[in-house]
Amino acid sequence: MASELAVGLRSWRARRRVSQLELAVRAGTTQRHVSFIESGRSVPGRDMVIRLAESLQVPLRDRNQLLVAGGYAPAYEETPYDAPSLGAIRAALSGILEGHRPSPAVVVDRRGDVVLANDSFNALVAGVAPYLLDAPVSVPRLFLHPDGLAGRIVNFREWAWHVIDGLTREAALVPNLESDELIAELVKLIPPRPETGPDHLGFAVPLRVRSANGELRLITTLTRFGTAIDVTVSELRMEAFLPADEPTARALRELDHTMLQRVEV
Structure with missing residues (x-):
């Protein structure tokens, strides 16, 4: 019977749609060795587990689980976000978010x-039901919940399915029960998926939000830490909402100016 480690490695390889031969080449070993590991006939050393996991782009949290399943100690620390040792990371993220103003941005x-948000993001979600802003604040829930931004989003159905599809892709890459539960919850809150024709380009459309300064047309960008060796840091990502046109850029500047005036008062 294959070990938990063997089953885990085989599962990740299948999830990444990588053949044993391709994995062997990536990890610097042989297909025969990979086959023996996956069948439980060979027990890989700690270094080989890490090499195989890295070759399969297994997230650090799951790499630790594979190591533990193989009888080894976890290799990657999981430092609390508010720990003193992550002070430089927090400062860098704050600076990046501040640099995106007047565009909304969140980590x-x-x-x-939400781990961290700039004032422009807080202005964007101002007016949603207070309970949605109680920690932990879920960004997907903020956008899709009827008590959140849903009523202000002009292209809500298309945007909602863009969000759901993104969450589904993430869950496929890194399966976890929390993601599945969130997707199931949100799907119940949105209209059925719209029918598509031959000219359909997908649901990656600009987010169109009504604001006091007119309609905002926003495009999103995602940023991740590519070389993190701490579980907490590796799982952080920044999402920025950038203006898709000049009227939106102008409206964001006006909103930011109004917000600054309120703070000064």
Whole structure:
């Protein structure tokens, strides 16, 4: 019977749609060795587990689980976000978010919960039901919940399915029960998926939001840490909402100016 480690490695390889031969080439070993590991006939050393996991782009949290399943100690620390040792990371993220103003930007964890947000993002979500802003604040829920931004989003159905599709892709890459539960919850809140024709280009459309300064047309960009060796840092990602046209850029500047005036008062 294959070990938990063997089953885990085989599962990740299948999820990444990589053949044993391709994995062997990536990890610097042989297909025969990979086959023996996956069948439980060979027990890989700690270094080989890490090489195979890295070759399959297994997230650091899951790499630790594979190591533990193989009888080894976890290799990657999981430092609390507010720990003193992550002070430089927090300062860097704050600076990046501030640099994006007047565009809304937010840093979220692996669940899509807010870790850090700039004032422009707070202005964008101002007016949503207060309970949606109680920690942990879920960004997908903020956008799709009827008590959140849903009523202000002009192209809500298309945008909602863009969000759901993104969450589904993430869940396929990194399966976890929390993501599945969030997707199931949100799908119940949105209209059925719109029918598509031959000219359909997907649901990656600009987010169109009504604001006090007119309609905002926003495009999103995602940024991740590519070389993190701490579980917490590796799971952080920044999402920025950038203006798709000049009227939106102007409206964001006006909103930011109004917000600054309120703070000064």
